[in-house]
Amino acid sequence: IxxxxxxxxxxxxxxxxxxxxxxxxxxxxxxxxxxxxxxxxxxxxxxxxxxxxxxxxxxxxxxxxxxxxxxxxxxxxxxxxxxxxxxxxxxxxxxxxxxxxxxxxxxxxxxxxxxxxxxLSKGLGAPVGSMIVGSRTFIEQARILRKLLGGGMRQVGVLAAAGLIALEEMPARLGEDHANAKLLATGLAAIDNIKIEPESVQSNILVFDISKTGRNTSQFSSQLKEKGILANGINPTQMRMVTHYDVTKEDCQTALKVIKDLIVN
The missing domain is CATH 3.40.640.10 (Type I PLP-dependent aspartate aminotransferase-like (Major domain))
Incomplete structure (x- = not known):
């Protein structure tokens, strides 16, 4: 791995x-x-x-x-x-x-x-759920182990319904998330003391370095949260942002303005 x-x-x-x-x-x-x-x-x-x-x-x-x-x-x-x-x-x-x-x-x-x-969640937008796929024998064993580990759930048809919508309707719009991530990356690259290579952003996740801003990621994350922007630090110097179904192009533009204002001030 x-x-x-x-x-x-x-x-x-x-x-x-x-x-x-x-x-x-x-x-x-x-x-x-x-x-x-x-x-x-x-x-x-x-x-x-x-x-x-x-x-x-x-x-x-x-x-x-x-x-x-x-x-x-x-x-x-x-x-x-x-x-x-x-x-x-x-x-x-x-x-x-x-x-x-x-x-x-x-x-x-x-x-x-x-x-x-x-x-089924994350990019596909369902409220909850993941799937495992394999051979019939593999899935039979997986069901047993799931039960053994306490992973069984009751009356989850309503979740399965949401999962079907996620599978059938959501893949077609994932390109929007990728475009928004690229928009964020390009905008961040133009802000002083933030380091990111926009060309490295391929999908809906971006990681950028704030070590030259004089802040650590815990401080920066808290400051962003106060302004309504959610981002998390993956170590003391690198922040991670993810675009998804609930994040629009306008939201990304707002986030860039907030980040720029924080860095400048």
Whole structure:
């Protein structure tokens, strides 16, 4: 898994505590793993080494600013992994955003993975919900483990209805979110003491550096919240913003004005 991967850093180490596995984190400059990096991290078949049992990719990559992995990149990794009999899981929380950027169907982008998770919320706008996809045997096992871990829910048809709307109606508008993110990135790049490369913003997430403003991200986030703008710090110097169904172009323009006023004053 890439070193900034969501399930590695933001799920209370559950992969170790619940599944009993020891992850191997691979750092990259852009969040996008290449097969050569993965191959170098695969454990050799020696009796005193724990064996590599799964490779996990994230597309788009949250903490890498919504970076998008292409179909060719994922295909090569899946092909090489399967030749070594290693399954591949996709953390596709925002895979519909990736498909929109690439002009591909989600089916084509994910067809070579052994299992896929995607969110009905986030870009697709449902109030709650995620889905896991895999073989019939895999899903049967997943249902058992969900029950074992207390994840069962009752009378959730109303949530399923919202999820169907999210799947059927929302993917077509994701390009608006991407355009708004690019608008924010371009505007931020024009503000003194803020560092961001607009060309690196591919989807609906942007990360920018405020180290030269004299503030840390906790202070800056609080100041923005007082002005009605929600953004979070991912470390002391980098802020993260996300565009979605509830954020309009006008909202982005307002956010840029607020940020510029805060920096100037």
């Amino acid at each position: 890439e070193s900034r991967g969501h399930i590695l850093n933001y799920e209370v180490s559950s992969m170790s505590m619940v599944a009993g596995v020891m992850p191997r984190a691979i750092p990259t400059s852009n969040g996008l793993l290449e097969w050569s990096q993965i191959e170098a991290a695969i454990r050799p078949p020696i009796y005193y080494c724990s064996q590599t049992g799964l490779i996990c990719l994230e597309n788009t990559h949250n903490m890498a600013g919504g970076a998008v992995m292409s179909k060719a990149q994922t295909y090569e990794i899946c092909l090489q992994a399967h030749e070594r009999k290693i399954p591949i899981h996709l953390d596709g929380a925002r895979v519909f955003n990736a498909a929109t950027v690439l002009g591909e169907s989600v089916a084509e982008l994910t067809r070579h993975f052994d299992s896929v998770m995607f969110c």
